[in-house]
Amino acid sequence: MIRTWAMVVHRYGGPDVLRWEEIAVEAPGPGQALVDNAAIGMNLSEIGFRSGTFHAHEFDAPKPPFVLGVESVGTVRAVGPGVTEVAVGERVGCPGLPNGAYAGCRVYPADRLVPVPADIADEVAAAVMVKGMTAQYLCRRTCPVGPGTTLLIHAAAGATGQFVCELADHLGATVIGTVSSDAKAEYARAHGCHHPIVYTRENFADRVLQITAGRGADVIYDSVGRDTFADSLRCLSRFGTLGLFGVSSGLPEPLQLMGLHLLTEQKFCRPSFYAQTAQRQDLLAIAAHTFDDLRRGVFRPHIDLRLPLRDAAAGHRAVEARRTTGAVVYLP
Numbered sequence: 001m002i003r004t005w006a007m008v009v010h011r012y013g014g015p016d017v018l019r020w021e022e023i024a025v026e027a028p029g030p031g032q033a034l035v036d037n038a039a040i041g042m043n044l045s046e047i048g049f050r051s052g053t054f055h056a057h058e059f060d061a062p063k064p065p066f067v068l069g070v071e072s073v074g075t076v077r078a079v080g081p082g083v084t085e086v087a088v089g090e091r092v093g094c095p096g097l098p099n100g101a102y103a104g105c106r107v108y109p110a111d112r113l114v115p116v117p118a119d120i121a122d123e124v125a126a127a128v129m130v131k132g133m134t135a136q137y138l139c140r141r142t143c144p145v146g147p148g149t150t151l152l153i154h155a156a157a158g159a160t161g162q163f164v165c166e167l168a169d170h171l172g173a174t175v176i177g178t179v180s181s182d183a184k185a186e187y188a189r190a191h192g193c194h195h196p197i198v199y200t201r202e203n204f205a206d207r208v209l210q211i212t213a214g215r216g217a218d219v220i221y222d223s224v225g226r227d228t229f230a231d232s233l234r235c236l237s238r239f240g241t242l243g244l245f246g247v248s249s250g251l252p253e254p255l256q257l258m259g260l261h262l263l264t265e266q267k268f269c270r271p272s273f274y275a276q277t278a279q280r281q282d283l284l285a286i287a288a289h290t291f292d293d294l295r296r297g298v299f300r301p302h303i304d305l306r307l308p309l310r311d312a313a314a315g316h317r318a319v320e321a322r323r324t325t326g327a328v329v330y331l332p
């Protein structure tokens with residue numbers, strides 16, 4: 001039995017429920033690896049897991065007590081029986097569920113680990129782990145974008161939003177993004193967003209229709225949900241695709257497909273990191289492509305907040321107050 005320090009959620013609630021305490025970590029079992037964490041990326045979904053709002057609708061939402069966190073990077077300290085995917089001493093990323101990343105070390109399924117190349121720093125790898133890989137599959141797989149595609153992305157100055165802007169711009173798409181302030185509009189513009197819309201000042205759907213001369217956006221990736229979904233639908237093109245890949249503001253109203261206009265034939269999906277990476281070869285390909293895009297300067301991560309893990313509550317407060325641009329990283 002190993003002991004480490006971790007951020008534990010004993011009851012659902014605000015950032016104050018995060019408790020810094022020493023925990024016991026089991027030795028890795030069959031198919032598992034023990035990873036010493038070097039850097040931990042924050043993902044907005046952790047607010048949903050911490051507050052309990054995901055409990056009603058997200059698969060695998062843990063019940064307290066649990067260690068929070070879904071993105072980390074570190075070194076394999078030990079492997080359990082039958083592990084062939086990684087070896088002791090290898091640098092790896094732990095992209096996604098199960099929760100448990102906010103800790104000095106953690107046990108993780110070995111077949112979900114991705115190798116982290118030697119030239120990518122821990123903090124940078126943590127910043128792009130799930131969020132860069134998500135931009136990767138959204139822009140290249142769920143609905144590939146390129147020249148002739150107009151893409152709308154919400155929270156364009158957020159961590160995932162920034163990477164979507166950068167990659168979609170690189171692939172030749174016209175990129176429209178929503179942000180809450182002029183400062184975030186400037187940030188998004190510097191990261192590949194051609195038309196930032198300050199949604200606190202103007203209705204974003206009206207503005208998208210204006211930018212596209214009434215046609216609407218071909219691809220809309222909406223991670224905000226309740227506050228945006230109806231207007232996202234209003235500015236979707238006739239044959240457009242609307243992907244709901246997050247619910248930062250809560251669940252949207254259910255969609256009645258037969259209520260859609262006969263002059264439209266739109267597509268709807270719930271893009272999922274776990275569907276796209278269910279096969280190990282896809283997980284590895286998406287990770288490798290993400291690291292390549294980092295090296296080529298397509299992804300230009302900005303770590304807005306870098307905090308000791310024990311201060312993670314401050315990071316949560318900053319993200320919930322929408323004060324951050326780019327990524328938040330915790331150091332164990």
Ligand SMILES: NC(=O)c1ccc[n+]([C@@H]2O[C@H](COP(=O)([O-])OP(=O)(O)OC[C@H]3O[C@@H](n4cnc5c(N)ncnc54)[C@H](OP(=O)(O)O)[C@@H]3O)[C@@H](O)[C@H]2O)c1
Binds near residue numbers: 131156181274319
């Ligand atoms: N399905 C997947 O595979 C997948 C993978 C990764 C992430 N996601 C989702 O993608 C979204 C973005 O994640 P992220 O980690 O990159 O976070 P993020 O975009 O950095 O989140 C912060 C930004 O979200 C915007 N926001 C909108 N409504 C908000 C609210 N009610 N509370 C707080 N912020 C709000 C704010 O931007 P403004 O100030 O400009 O409004 C805020 O600055 C999340 O919904 C996450 O769950 C999904």
